[in-house]
Amino acid sequence: MAGSAQVLYSVKGVKKYYPVKGGILRRIKNHVKAVDGISVDILKGETLGVVGESGCGKSTLGRTILGLEQLTEGNLVYNGTNISGYSKKELKPFKKEMQMIFQDPYASLNPKQTVGEALEEVFIIHTNLSGKERRENAIRLLKEVGLTEEHFDRYPHEFSGGQRQRIGIARAIAINPSFIVCDEPVSALDVSVQAQVIKLLQDLQKKHELTYLFVSHDLGVVRHLCNRVLVMYLGQMVELAPVDRLYENPVHPYTEALLSSIPRPVVGAKRDRIRLQGDLPSPANPPTGCPFHTRCPIAKDHCAAERPEWREIEEGHYIACHER
Amino acid sequence: MSESILSVNSMVTAFKTKDGLLPAVRGASFSVKKGETLCIVGESGCGKSITALSIMGLLPSNGKVTEGSITFENKNLLSLKQEELRKLRGNDISMIFQEPMTALNPVFTVGYQIREPLMIHQKLSKKEAHQKGIELLKRVGIPAPASRMNQYPHELSGGMRQRVMIAIALSCNPKLLVADEPTTALDVTIQAQIIDLLNDLKRDFNMSLIMITHDMGVVAEIADRVIVMYAGEIIENGTVSEIFNNPQHPYTRGLLSSVPNVDDPDFHLNPIAGTLPLLSEKISGCRFHPRCPHAMEKCRSVSPDAFQAAPTHSARCWLMEDEEVRQHGGQRASTV
């Protein structure tokens, strides 16, 4: 990913708030600030990792930029076209370009539909292929993700978790999208199957020149798979950097703590872990100023008062912190 | 070397199913010493939890230990009456579960759930139990413990619930703590807090720990010894450095190279082909042979013995046969 890389999808100041209702009148009492101001240019052909603790807004970000959630604020510019205010109909050609792979492949498949039907359905919605062509294409897809023609007439419950994830992947690549949001696609899988699916995702990316937004809490998988990584905390961006820079030289105190918390599979490794105090605050009631100040080991008084600005500290490496 | 507190010998645990009686654990033997941490590793479905539940006497109603023995401090656990087992679980052995929300009762306060076992097993008064409960919550690092006593489980975060579980499990000062994936559902920063806590507790109370996990990073941080399970069998048993620095079984090696190394930009991912067999699947010879890159003719028909790679290290794989004959004059291992 050189500096000259082209921007495929520009995410500008995106916010997604969910209302919290309460009281007898069920009035809106408050908002969960699930995504609270994310701006990032996703480059053609890259894998952009999104990491952070559970509840920090990773999935919401993924869904929002796929147009599956109404934007609260911000702009989405896909391949030069601002699609933020688009109607469902206007969005259709763009939806064909963007797909999603989910953590729980079972929940994303219809249990009453055979795998063949599930794949053909995608062609019915987005193409005018004949029945015969649809079947041929579905079988080609099954083979491409490491399944066989025999799987065509089987139902989701007849597959293992890893196989179901392959079906989810086949569906996502069926109509040659350019951009895929992978939301924890291997988190529910055992390590040996997880490694197989990671390999498949890498092979498909190369073959079809795909761009991935890869959401994960597994920092090992992210290092292995991603070109750049965005670290989120309570809906906000705290650090963005090329993958090796981020892992070798994390600058934001939260990234530092996150990386130092990973248990390393090395016996007797020196552990100088940064112990974070306390738990993640509620996104309905985020701290003022820097969202991390309640747990930050180097927080100063002004951190609670002013939100740090997002700035570039070296080429392609951004952070939001007053002290670093 | 100190003596074993727990020893499991040739244990078989089977389930009554519509396909007949199927063994989920197939002849497991291992022991745990005083103050030692044993990690049980392996992929989902390999028999880790069932091994733990067999020891605890908490198997689901269709499961039973059908062969072998489990000895805790010279008591044969399999011959104890339900009542005696319950007493043992309240005083000497405790267990923590993967999902703290299912193990804590949602309708009772944290305080109630932590006082109960203290009042029953240690015969404390309600007031004493309350005081002790606050101390326990403090010990596991819960801030403002007195006010937490009045809260309900759903009012706590996942990490805090897991700490409450640990506090309850520790209330009897157990000699042995069995922890089934206690950090799997937690974020890494919280997981790190729990691992630190368990390590502190081990050091301070010389407690023995059996820790079940599929995370090799967690194993490296906490284990003294490791057993690796595959499809119901213990296929390798060694000290933590033997397992990580000199793994013998092809499955153990596969597990270690299936996890991307977070510190290595050029890590080469080398997945094991295929998937774990079903409980009902019949496999001749070595149970790993359909997935093993080194499988030989013999592997398909004859189940491998346990061979010794070092006095404390053994594995079930035919590849080790020649090696062992050369080094140890053909002695067979007794530890796997």
Ligand SMILES: Nc1ncnc2c1ncn2[C@@H]1O[C@H](COP(=O)(O)OP(=O)(O)OP(=O)(O)O)[C@@H](O)[C@H]1O
């Ligand atoms: N009540 C039951 N009836 C029938 N089979 C069972 C029952 N409980 C467990 N099993 C089977 O026993 C085997 C071992 O189960 P166990 O829960 O010990 O695996 P595990 O390694 O701990 O898995 P995980 O990591 O997913 O918790 C599995 O094949 C499982 O399907």
Ligand SMILES: Nc1ncnc2c1ncn2[C@@H]1O[C@H](COP(=O)(O)OP(=O)(O)O)[C@@H](O)[C@H]1O
């Ligand atoms: N439909 C919804 N209604 C209310 N809150 C929601 C909804 N979806 C997500 N949230 C909240 O938004 C925050 C971010 O959620 P999510 O993006 O799913 O987190 P994760 O990083 O785990 O994927 C969480 O606090 C979550 O509870």
Ligand code: SF4
């Ligand atoms: S701005 Fe302050 S509180 Fe936030 S990360 Fe930086 S030092 Fe810590």
Ligand code: SF4
């Ligand atoms: S006994 Fe044979 S099949 Fe089994 S692990 Fe060893 S080499 Fe592989």
Ligand SMILES: [Mg+2]
């Ligand atoms: Mg999510």
Ligand SMILES: [Mg+2]
């Ligand atoms: Mg289990």
